[in-house]
Amino acid sequence: MEKNSGFATRQIHVGKVDIPGIAPLATPIFQTSTFEFDSTAQGARRFSGEENGYIYTRLGNPNIAKISEKLASLENAEAGMAMGSGMGAITTVMWTALHAGDHLLADDALYGCTFSYFTHGLTRYGVEVTLVNFEDLDAVKAAIRPNTKVFYFETPTNPNLKLIDIEAVAKLAHENCPDAKVIVDNTFATPYLQKPIELGADVVIHSATKYLNGHGDVIAGMAVGKADFITECSMFGLKDMTGAVLGPFEAYLIDRGLKTLDIRVQKHCDNAMKIARFLEGHPMVKRVIYPGLESHPRHELAKRQMKNGFGGIITFELNCDRERSAEFVNSLNLCTIAVSLGDAETLIEHPATMTHSTYTPEALEQAKIGESMLRLSVGLEDADDIIRDLDECLNRIEK
Numbered sequence: 484m485e486k487n488s489g490f491a492t493r494q495i496h497v498g499k500v501d502i503p504g505i506a507p508l509a510t511p512i513f514q515t516s517t518f519e520f521d522s523t524a525q526g527a528r529r530f531s532g533e534e535n536g537y538i539y540t541r542l543g544n545p546n547i548a549k550i551s552e553k554l555a556s557l558e559n560a561e562a563g564m565a566m567g568s569g570m571g572a573i574t575t576v577m578w579t580a581l582h583a584g585d586h587l588l589a590d591d592a593l594y595g596c597t598f599s600y601f602t603h604g605l606t607r608y609g610v611e612v613t614l615v616n617f618e619d620l621d622a623v624k625a626a627i628r629p630n631t632k633v634f635y636f637e638t639p640t641n642p643n644l645k646l647i648d649i650e651a652v653a654k655l656a657h658e659n660c661p662d663a664k665v666i667v668d669n670t671f672a673t674p675y676l677q678k679p680i681e682l683g684a685d686v687v688i689h690s691a692t693k694y695l696n697g698h699g700d701v702i703a704g705m706a707v708g709k710a711d712f713i714t715e716c717s718m719f720g721l722k723d724m725t726g727a728v729l730g731p732f733e734a735y736l737i738d739r740g741l742k743t744l745d746i747r748v749q750k751h752c753d754n755a756m757k758i759a760r761f762l763e764g765h766p767m768v769k770r771v772i773y774p775g776l777e778s779h780p781r782h783e784l785a786k787r788q789m790k791n792g793f794g795g796i797i798t799f800e801l802n803c804d805r806e807r808s809a810e811f812v813n814s815l816n817l818c819t820i821a822v823s824l825g826d827a828e829t830l831i832e833h834p835a836t837m838t839h840s841t842y843t844p845e846a847l848e849q850a851k852i853g854e855s856m857l858r859l860s861v862g863l864e865d866a867d868d869i870i871r872d873l874d875e876c877l878n879r880i881e882k
């Protein structure tokens with residue numbers, strides 16, 4: 484494969500594992516906890532780093548190495564790593580980047596467990612945490628402290644689909660805090676739509692459970708960034724602090740999912756655009772939030788920052804009370820009531836009582852996460868069928 488190959492070629496070919504004499508097309512699953520040494524001297528050389536080679540799967544495994552190299556290539560980063568869950572990736576990176584006495588500055592709309600880890604977890608270990616709205620650069624600047632070491636955000640945000648200007652935040656952070664890291668959770672966009680490293684971010688995190696795997700059958704997390712920091716995250720954060728190791732079989736499934744990332748995400752985006760327009764035109768729908776709609780407050784930023792499309796997540800509110808809104812969700816047929824996102828199946832959930840139930844009512848209000856918001860993860864079915872399901876159930880509660 485050429486170095487300057489396109490995205491689709493790289494999502495299929497990067498990280499090929501050569502097995503001389505057998506040459507399988509697909510990488511076999513290296514379902515092993517440990518690797519044999521031919522002598523005590525070789526074992527010592529592997530441990531000292533004098534000789535490259537596998538030792539033990541918590542320290543490295545060919546299936547994990549392959550997807551790590553592949554995602555780094557797709558995100559245009561120097562290096563990557565994989566972990567047992569998205570939360571495993573976030574905790575591994577944060578335990579590596581932060582020390583007691585450091586300050587973490589994060590956006591106020593976060594994945595529910597990330598919110599809980601920052602505000603209830605890290606604070607127990609002497610890390611200062613401030614959440615502000617990262618759309619407001621003056622508020623970010625005003626919240627900077629001499630000990631600010633990490634700027635952390637998602638974009639589009641979960642579940643209210645705010646857009647954060649990655650380039651502007653990275654510039655502000657690096658100008659004011661030269662040794663701080665800008666860390667972006669790119670789960671919602673994927674590198675097919677958005678590459679934070681190219682816009683100045685230092686580290687990109689993924690819940691690979693979502694679009695990267697794409698088939699709703701794996702829990703996994705990944706991170707990419709500069710080689711020296713990723714090595715520290717692997718050899719300290721993952722190896723010693725979290726132990727959040729990804730299984731070789733799960734790594735194999737993610738490798739398989741990544742081969743079709745671009746065509747899957749493109750269809751999620753195309754379907755979502757059609758469904759967002761349909762919802763916007765329905766009298767029972769009070770508000771639709773989707774970065775691809777002209778009505779999105781930061782649609783211009785979306786067009787600049789996201790390529791190829793605006794993602795597969797739509798958030799909307801209905802013109803009715805909570806009870807009838809629940810009736811609507813319960814009556815859906817094709818759309819399945821479930822958390823998670825980025826799967827082939829269309830999924831719908833109620834963030835205030837499900838994914839974001841870790842938030843207090845005050846924190847929900849601060850982050851502008853509405854009590855009545857519904858989050859739709861648009862799947863890969865025919866858009867017309869999803870629209871028919873939504874339409875029938877909206878019409879039923881309208882009566």
Ligand SMILES: *Cc1c(COP(=O)(O)O)cnc(C)c1O
Pocket residue numbers: 568569570571594597637641668670671689690691692693702703704
């Ligand atoms: C799901 C999710 C996570 C957590 O990932 P897990 O794989 O469930 O641990 C983190 N961030 C975002 C944006 C997510 O959607």
